[in-house]
Amino acid sequence: MKKLNSKLYRNLIMVAAAIAVYAFIAYGMNTNMLPRATQTLAIKACYNVILALSLNLIVGFLGELSLGHAGFFALGAYSGCIFSINSSLPIEIRFFVAALIGGTVAAVGGFLISSSILRLQGDYLAIVTLAFGEMIRSFIKIIPYTGGTSGLNGIPSLGSKFMTFSYSYVFVIITVLVIRNIVTSRHGRAITSIRDNAIAAESVGINIKAFKIKVFTVGAFFAGIAGVILGHYINFIEPANFSYNVSIEVLVMVVLGGMGNLLGSIIAAVIITFLPEILRGFDKYRLLIYAIALILMMLAGNSPKIIELRAKAKVKIMMLRRKALARKGA
């Protein structure tokens, strides 16, 4: 009973937080109280959060270092946006269908790549995924319908920034729900057990190969959706949007937020989205300071003192909650 209560409590807080964030930004957008730069960045933050969460599933929970996330991102963006350009459905429906198509094509890519590199691990896997990402990008340049190097033009817009943000936010919520449910389920425990000790996991009957393929497929699916959002947000995509730098940036979000920490990924993705823009005042030193800030954040996040503080805070919150429950019970 007690356990159920605390779970419910946590879920309620999460839902409340999600609604509060949406309400705040929606209000800020509709009244133009938020600066316009912040409004566009809110949309960018949405797809970055989706990217970070989906990569966290692969890197944080499965424990496989993947540097090819930009490849899935590109697959989704191009397939979804090409559909969107050629379709005549109402734009709202078109966007959702495009997201599904983009996600599915990327998922197929994820399935193919993961089933072909099952035997690789660690550094080797990282290099192969990196090559895979670059391969997709080169492929996009040479096949027809993608616009080649000059990019894909004329992707329809969802209307106002507010509409684009709202639709993107829906996908963020879906991503959070699905990935959270995966990692807290039986499957999730199987996935983390592979990360922690593959031999032990196999010995209790967990099919490592099947799980690896599943995780890559799901991760790629959401990366694909993020790509579709990107396309409908800037209405123009070019292969340069999907270079391996993007994979690295997403990996930075995952590492900064903490491997296997979903809330951390969300916060880190938002920080990484906003940080370079906040630093615009520094002019040409901007990217230098951005790099320094990243280093400092990594150092601070890993310092024993901070970790200790975090652990203490966790205990305190648990105590408070227990007290509150006890009072209710009495």
Next chain:
Amino acid sequence: MKMAKRLLALTFALLFLAVGFAGCKKNDTADQLVIGGTGPLTGEASTYGTSVKRGAQIAIDEINEAGGINGIKLKFIFEDDEADGTKAKAAFEKLMDNGMQIFMGTVTSGAGVALNDAIKNEGLLHVTPSASQIEAIISPNSFRICFNDVDQGKAMAEYIYEKLGFTKAAILYNQDDSYSSGLYEAFKARWNELGGTISADTSFPKSATDFNAQLTKIAGSDAEFLFMPIYAEKAAQIVIAANSKNINLPVIGCDGLDGILNYLQGDNAKLVEGLIYYTPFIASDPSENVKTFVAKYKDKYNIEPDQFAADAYDAIYVIKAAIEKAGLTVEDTKLTAKALGEKLVPVMTQIEVDGLTGKMTFSESGEPTKSAKVAEIKDGKYVAKE
């Protein structure tokens, strides 16, 4: 332990400082029109963005020192877009936050295309100095100073075939760059139409540092010249590599080759003797306005201006001409970007500006009409070729 706390404190301090910086740039001045621009100030294409920013700043300072336009002073704000679409979008919004009324950007094509929708929605006057891809000025309120890739590729094919009399081409272009591949497509189409043949059709990826395979192919062909529609830095590397393979074909390129001498020191500079390229601007041009501009630019920034700087300088004067033609007064500086756009966009097709890059007028579609110059490198200097 203490160290960690201090580091954390420092990080936050820096962040707050940054927020402070970012927050206090509102348009607080009356009688001023705010012209905004974006371009790459960091990253691979940063030289172009820096040149544009500098060239535009010189024009702005000149106009303001002369008392403005009908008493209207100009204010110039410039944001970095790293030549990337998503960054350009954020930079553009930032400029709008800071009160931008006229947009003078982007420097690169990809970033420009990404802004099409936003520019159309805002309805403000948009003049790009150097985004040459056809799609970069789709919006009806967009204009450009430079030639577009297609026109330039065509003009180059005609010039080589008709004026120089060559018929067999070797081409080497950058397959990852929309500027380069756009020029290549246009050149090739026109060249075949004219009846020329392509003896060696080669390309390289963006990250290439080794050009052996391509040059071997070119050396084995019967080409009469080497056409390289690429940027100067790579072209310089290729010229050096070609020399070591004893390839002595005349090199011909487009406006991207401007500034190639900066990348070739000492004896290497002799390798590009006789190199021909298409350009709107030659720094050694003897005309009065170019001379003064080059002198001012050198004085202020200690480097010779390139065509990007000249394009930006002209862009500001085009905007000035539009403001004069529309008869704006100091009162009009309070107008929104959209309202100003409604006044300025229609007069753009009526103005004629005699700029550093030639006398230009603008068509309904936003393309400039102006005569191009062909430049040649002679005795280590860029000179006009007739």
